[in-house]
Amino acid sequence: xxSSFERAVKRNQQKTNKDRKKQGKPIVGSxxxxxxxxxxRAFIFPFILVVLAFMFLTLSGxxxxxxxxxxxxxxxxxxxxxxxYFFRRPYLKVGKKRIKTxxxxxxxxxxxxxxxxxxxxxxxxxxxxxxxxxxxxxxxxLNLYDTDAMxxxxxxxxxxxxxxxxxxxxxxxxx
Numbered sequence: 001x002x003s004s005f006e007r008a009v010k011r012n013q014q015k016t017n018k019d020r021k022k023q024g025k026p027i028v029g030s031x032x033x034x035x036x037x038x039x040x041r042a043f044i045f046p047f048i049l050v051v052l053a054f055m056f057l058t059l060s061g062x063x064x065x066x067x068x069x070x071x072x073x074x075x076x077x078x079x080x081x082x083x084x085y086f087f088r089r090p091y092l093k094v095g096k097k098r099i100k101t102x103x104x105x106x107x108x109x110x111x112x113x114x115x116x117x118x119x120x121x122x123x124x125x126x127x128x129x130x131x132x133x134x135x136x137x138x139x140x141x142l143n144l145y146d147t148d149a150m151x152x153x154x155x156x157x158x159x160x161x162x163x164x165x166x167x168x169x170x171x172x173x174x175x
Contacts, residue, residue: 035095038150040143042090046082053078090143094153097161099127101136110136117164120151127154 017027026034053075060071093100100109110129119126125147127136140147151167158165 035093035100036153038092038094038138038145038153040090040138040145042085042088042143044142046086049078049082049085053082090145092138092145092150094157099154099157101138103136112161112163115158115161115163117166118154118158119166119168120155121168123147125151125154 013028020027056078057067057071057075061067088102090102097112098109099115100107102108110127114129114131116128116130119128123140125138125145127138129135138145138147138150151169155165155167157163
């Protein structure tokens with residue numbers, strides 16, 4: 001009796017969450033926190049890979065043997081890698097107590113206690129953190145992020161957790 005009741009509850013919860021998702025409302029009964037996601041588009045590295053693929057094919061064609069079958073395999077693999085990196089979109093997730101991004105094909109996260117300060121400039125957002133590695137930089141120029149919306153959300157995140165924010169846009173407007 002108990003297991004059939006649990007299955008019925010789970011089935012109804014899935015149906016309700018499906019309907020709520022269509023309406024744009026947050027789902028119920030989820031252990032995941034509600035996160036704002038800001039997606040960009042990587043285009044520089046895929047472009048470099050495509051150029052390298054064509055350069056490899058061109059240079060292998062200049063040899064005495066010409067373009068071999070394995071050269072075509074390498075060319076297709078480079079193009080496939082470029083397509084994979086193009087469609088794998090970089091992102092920034094801002095939750096209640098953590099921020100997450102993808103770095104070197106792994107999701108990295110920072111807690112509130114790890115963030116030193118947030119620097120907001122026109123077209124870029126930089127998150128300085130304690131610990132190893134460089135600062136997290138999100139740019140409209142390099143990855144086509146919506147940095148205005150990202151900056152607004154990060155400023156409210158910083159205010160709720162007493163993280164210092166350096167807003168260079170507001171400083172330029174004040175002068």
